[in-house]
Amino acid sequence: MKQKSYNYINCLPRKRLYFAGGATALATVFALSGTSFAQDAPGKVNNANATQLAPIIVGGQSGDASDNATVAAKKSGGATKINTPVIETPRSVSVVTRKELEERGVQDIVEAVRYSAGVQTGSYGFDPRFDQIYIRGNDVTTDGDYRDGLRQPYMNYAMFRTDPYALDRVEIIKGPVSVLYGAGSPGGIVNKVSKLPTEETIREVGILYGTSDRAQTMFDFSGPVSKDDDSMLYRITGLARKGNTNFDIADDRYLIQPSFTWKPDEATKFTIYGSAQSTTADANVGAMIGPDGNVLNFRDSDPDYDYQKTKQQQIGYQFEHEFDGGFTFRQNLRFSHLDLKARYLSTLGWTGNVANRGATAIGDRMNVFQVDNQLESKFNTGPAAHTMLFGLDYTRMSDSFAYGMDATSSPAYDFDITNPTYGVSGPTPSYNFSRVNASLQQFGAYALDQIELDKWRFTLGGRQTWVKQSTDTTVVSSNTTTDSSLNKSAFSMQAGALYLFDNGIAPFASYSTSFNPVTQRSASGSVLNPAKGEQYELGVKYQPPGTDILLSAVAYHLVEKNKPVLVDPLTGIYASLGEVTNKGIELEARANIADGWDVVAAYAYNHSEITRGDNAGNAPSVTPQNIASLWSNYTFQEDSAAKGLTVGAGIRYTGETYTSTANTAKNDASFYLDAAMSYDFGAIDRKYKGLTASVDVRNIANRRLTVCNEGYCYLGQGRNVTASLKYRW
Template sequence: MLIKSRDVCVGVEIVLRQILKILLATSCVWLWVAISAAAEVSSQEVQNKTAFAKVLGNSRTIREIPLLSEIERPTSSAQHLVQSPTPTNSLQNQGEVVQVTGVKANPTPQGVEIILQTFGGQQLQLLNRTAGNSFIIDVPNAQLRLPSGEAFTFRSEKPITGLREITVTNFDAKTIRVTVTGEAGVPIVELYDSANEGLIFSVASTAQRAQQGQQPQRQQPPKQQPGLQTQPTQPSASGNKPIELVVTGEQDGYRVPNASTATKTDTPVRDIPASIQIVPRQVLQDQKAVRLQDAVQNVSGVTQAGNYGGTGAARYIIRGFEQDGNFRNGFRDANFFTLSEIANLERVEILKGPASVLFGEAEPGGIINLVTKQPLSEPYYAADFTAGSYSFYRPTFDISGPLNADKTLLYRLNVAYQNSGSFRDFVDTERIFIAPSLTWKIDTNTTLNFDFEYLNNNTQFDRGIVAIGNRPAPIPISRFLGVPGENDSKTTAYRAGYRLEHQFSKNWQLRNALSITINKINDFRAEPGDLIDDRFLDRNFTNAKLETDNYSLQTEVIGKFATGSIIHQPLLGIELNRSEGPVTFSRGILSPIDIFSPVNNSVIPTNPLTTFVNIQNRTDRLGIYLQDQITLLDNLKLLVGGRFDFTEQKSDNFLASTSTSQSDQAFSPRVGLVYQPIPAISLYASYSSSFVPNIGTSVNGSTFDPAQGTQYEVGVKADLSNRLSATLAAYQITKTNVLTTDPNNPDFSILTGEQRSRGVELDIAGEILTGWKIIASYAYTDAQITKDNEYPVGNLLGSVAKNTVSLWTTYEIQRGSLQGLGFGLGLYYVGDRQGDLDNSFVLPSYFRTDAALYYKRNNWKFALNIKNLFDQKYYESSQDRNIIYPGAPLTVLGTISWEF
């Protein structure tokens, strides 16, 4: 008997659905009692109070819209309107493409209202038809664009009863397509042309209109701030829920109103009692960033600690404290050795201050969370090729879209290849990066995402240059002090995971996610030792093999309920993490090198290298956390949370045939308050804490308590306009239980150290005027040692400048024959920095200028980026006197991009 392939597919799908049901049940069984108890609180009154309209992606404030009765319109019939000829002097007849600058969506008692905004209410020609259960409107000679000109797409799923989906997208280079799909039949769509707003669509399902038995009437919508949830003044007469808009295309803008890192929920930045800065994809594209370092330079209080010559993984300092690795989509991404590629990044979110309340052990300065691109429901294709100085070549492409007709299976694929030299002698890099992802919309309430990354990076390991006296050595910044052709560094990283989300009801959601990172490093490098008579550098040759396998599993329940007039949004989660891997170091002796007249012909030792480190490390972490976002009043919000962490670390030393273990536990609280005297201003204050385990034992064999960090912060957030926002913050962080040398036994440590960081930060991001964007920052950071047995009290922490300033701004001509022509300017100032904790040398201040010129035409973009325009000599960072990293001189990059 023959079995049809369709039957096989159906069978496979049934099996997969059963597996997913088991997975859902297993992951939430430990939380079900809590969910059930809290869910009983949610009455119909609570549901009415917590019905929200959430607008994502369109950062402009939704203005108050006049009533339909106040709008002068030639027709009220969709059929009449779409057949009405356009005026002879219309823009369409003149061949000019009308730009739809925004989309509004407002709930009404009759259904939902979609508004296409145009400059000055320009008229739009319409063509409509039906296909199946869909009402399709094509708007010829028009393009959907934000004020900067970039295309975007949005989709609203199940906005009201009887409607499956509403989408607005660019069908081709000169046509917008609006598709309204009903569940049981073709929906009713009526169109109105507004002289002030543009084109208005009034949409209702056939069943709704039949029940209401009336013509559509437009009601005054509640005023909203961009990206905020707003409570309707009255529940809808028909019981309809307000719609949710989801941006599915590339967002264009420097201001991102919502963030997830600070609360693990999609929360307006203005409602978060902490400083969180976001570097969106558009900034990375405009600056032609090729490293994560290029992204974080736009944020106040973030500097580099080391970057291995700019070709490998980098370490970052936030508010004075060096971080041990980044986070990716909310998961710990192994450690600082793990290399990150930016080709599939949607944005970079930087949370300032202690973050242990949600993320476990971390230094108190903050964390960097990399948010990756997700599959899109509409076809999207983009590719670019960059070539430039020092034999730099980098092609990338990004494709996405649905895999089936009903768009329940979506994909995305990002690929990048890089082959480049460097301003550093004998240093070159080859990189291959592949990142596929898949989204399966199992049903209306359940979504499953898979993602995978492969990264292979081969480069020359580079320790930079050294210091003489109290300054970097006066040698060319191009001078390589390793062994040419032998300082090989090979990094291979694999990342994989899934994210399962299930909506039990409109108020309760379950998330279960797994992240796996496997990072392998094999380095052959000449390690610098001490300078001999300020000329000859002692060196050794080291082979380092490191592997880190990092596994994380998170299960979270997010809810929403009310106690009287107070609205709660609790988050309850549990996280399991294991990080393990071998570490092996072998060493041989190299002859010294003359740093002023090097002869790079050192012979690698022919005898086997001596292994001096051979260990296997394992760290197990368990974290249980609870958070509540409480709306006390419309303008008063409270954030409280706490996390218990339990860690166990084990190290097997194969050379010494010994095994050591250590267990720690910590509680990390956070509390913050936001007061909004007017909608555009948020005043906040917060207290938060962090912890990091201290590894080792004292002279009496006892283990150490974890290092603790506490922060007090106050700040102001302001929406300077509906497209421009600013954050001003002042803080003090104190880190205690810092390991210092035992004065009675120098081979051991004691817990007497303390470090403190105080500062003021200002960040501005958004659009000043149409086409004029900006992202800028200023930071004053005073980070110093306040208690220590080894370093003098008052010494400044290494690589932390007291004053830093950054400014990146672009302007694009919006109209006329030069439309699409744009300019960019970047200014970066970094003050003097101490190079080490001894404060034995100084990295001098620098002022760097970047520039850009680009031109957009239809789906093409041509860009020229110039970095370090005036060829300033500067130093990015240092790790000690023998490891100083110079900054790149004048660099030119040219890029051609195509997007559709």
């Protein structure tokens, strides 16, 4: 495949290097949990035709131990901030439980979500700098990243990273969720739920080795502080990793994550938590485009020169108190700090077969304060039982970004493709091009009513959001500064209805909206219009009572207006794409279909079209029509000669995509095979109980397809193998 050659000074896809990235909002999504729906709801009016309902439970960490033992989570708080059975939630929700994460040997967030319906990964090839994720044709990488119900924001370049070992589960809410969480992508959100203290005693240590020379050690301890008192709980999780991944991309990480829970009485719970993480990756992971326009199997940068070092710290708490009269107050607060330093090489031109490369440097520092206050009330109006939620949230961010580069290429960085040699060194450029100081404040007031009327479930909610953002951009060479400010407000809403049949079938319909005030500027210098989203959704869920099976089929119509696209990377000029319409269907199954046999299956068809503006009638870049996946995992039972052995295999398919909105060239379809195997040595002798060995292989066939996206080209991840040994007692 041939692709036009570009000589960009920065080969980082769609990162906003010269102006503060889209105005982001405080967002909260509470984690999911799992119990069956067989008890009367608190406060429910009893009558002869009343339906047995699950209690609505709200806690600091959603989910319970039963969900960790299945791939089919039964509860979700993401769509309503009220912990509700998934089968009774009139929205499309996917949950990746801890059991599924362990079965598939997940090593990053991209691996965690890629077996979920409507989720696309790999749009920038293998790019471990950021968790690149699309939902329903919309990029949620920067606008849909959440941790424990609070957004992990993005402004200029740097992003908070999350290691899956530190998580209890990952949940995906599809479609607009601005009604509860403020500004963001219409595609949805990905919320990562941290491991927090448990009453169950957990003691786990482990080691891992894999591609390429990737060595890791990890530990996880939790339980009551005192054996005789369960009012104080603790948890501490950590890991240390050194090594590389494919393409000689660094993959070093150090993480420590402590937390403590105090429950002075049955009505009060207070959890304080923190984390400190240091990550080293590479800043330019793109493939080199040769002098004839072909994508080459060479790094555009040099792995010895290149680095992206990120240090991040987070500290926060979750507080909950239940008052008499059916009122519960909750507060979720967090402060986050991030510091990033990066440098890389990129091709500026060619002399015959020699790539003439120059160096670039990036610095980014971000501070974020967030708080979400909620008051929940339960009451009845006649035969209808209400759970009413009122909320006020606030976020404040500040970001300082700097960018520098060599004015010309340096002979020391030349790369001869006929005699490829890596291992160059040299100085880091000063921040001689631009500096950006940006700040953002968001305040939101929201309300949502969740209604139970016989077998009907209704949700109705609205939110008013106010966003204020300012940006000061300095061009260092001319010492000129451009000041800009943004004040926007918007109203968002969400409505849904679901009917729950006794046999576990639940048809539903929903409507939701989103908005995202952007700060990108057009060629005329004016700020682009805010992006807005609107979705209609119709579907059916099926969960046979008493089973660990959850099936869903959904059809949706999702429209985004004024979507910004980068048109000139050298000057940071954007344009509104106009309107993009995504229409599709999604089928998903997460099920334990027999003793020891789990299946996760997903299929999504998405027709994405630019319906207004430039290139109307074309499809957006890297947006496939078809995505499918299947994962099957089987654990041999006690009566089997292979008891203790677990085997798993997966298939992933992504259809062909256009390389740009011009629709002049295509990326090939991708097809990958994954496999996993583990053995519990307790099957040999009970004295080895808790000792487990695992081997996980991703992309067995080692297929490395090229992915080009609006002028930037990347190679897919090759075969990746990890072997681990864990002991839990």
